[in-house]
Amino acid sequence: MNKSTGRKITDAEHISQSVTDIITTPIGSRVMRRTYGSYVPRLIDSPQNNVTRMRLISATVMALTEFEPRIRVRKVEIHADKNGKMLMSLNADRADSGDTLTLDNIRMTTV
Template identity: 50%
Template sequence: MTYTGMNASTGRALSDLEHIRQSWRDILTTPIGLRLMRRDYGSYVPELIDQPLNGVTRLRVMSAAVSALVRWEPRTRITAARLESDADGSLWVDVDGERIDGPRAGATGTLTIPLRGPTA
């Protein structure tokens, strides 16, 4: 099955892979409780990004990312998630996944989702 989605910024058509990437970004950057008709949609990742950057927070962010994607994106299987940081304070999540639907089932890929940039 192929999906044709809509780009949230431009309104143009998206291929199924780009639609999945957009969906992953949307899920991970939407705080739970923000959507009026879907209060449980999103992830706890935005709530965690201002926590102290230690091993516990890293695990919580990775867990929040994987849990949300497993719940809200049925077209993929998550194989790994990593919280990465830079010396300037930038944070991002690298998520590895595999397609489990349609003619491209088995295709793998990684998505980098920025969470916080350097502060001025």
Template identity: 45%
Template sequence: MNRETGAAINTVEHIAQSMTDVLSTRLGTRVMRREYGSLLPELVDHPFNDTTRLRVYAATVMALMRWEPRISLSRVQFLGATLQGQSFLDIDGSIVDTNEPLSLSVPLKLGGGV
């Protein structure tokens, strides 16, 4: 189910929604799941350089390997933020059960919402 509209969604859309939730959740903020989330929200104000990019990749892979067992990752790419302040992760891999290729652009909602 789509979290914003309540409409039915397919497996790939549900995986994308789940990945966005995992990656944008700060560690320690879920009451009964303190380990749920990723380190990405901690990297919001860091300078956009090679070190930060490597930390983004590591935080993404570690969080998705732990919290999204339906996928197998093969590539993660982070290009930075757009002029509107939106960040996207391009993720390639496959769905574990069907071995179907998966290519997603996951929006990161790491700052304050409007």
């Protein structure tokens, strides 16, 4: 179900929603699931350089490997939009069917 509207969504849309939730949730912020989330929120205000980019990619892959078993991550790209906001593009294979899933322009912050 769509977390904003409550309407029915496809499996691919649910995976996309789940990926966004995982990477934008700081580790330790969920009371009953302290390990849920990623280190991405801690890194988002770091300097936009290659070191930070690699840390963001690593944090993303680690979190999705742990909390989203429906996909196998193949490629993560981090880029900034014209306003300097960090965006992510993700290529993955669906675990159930092997189909390729591409998620573009995922906002790395919830604000």
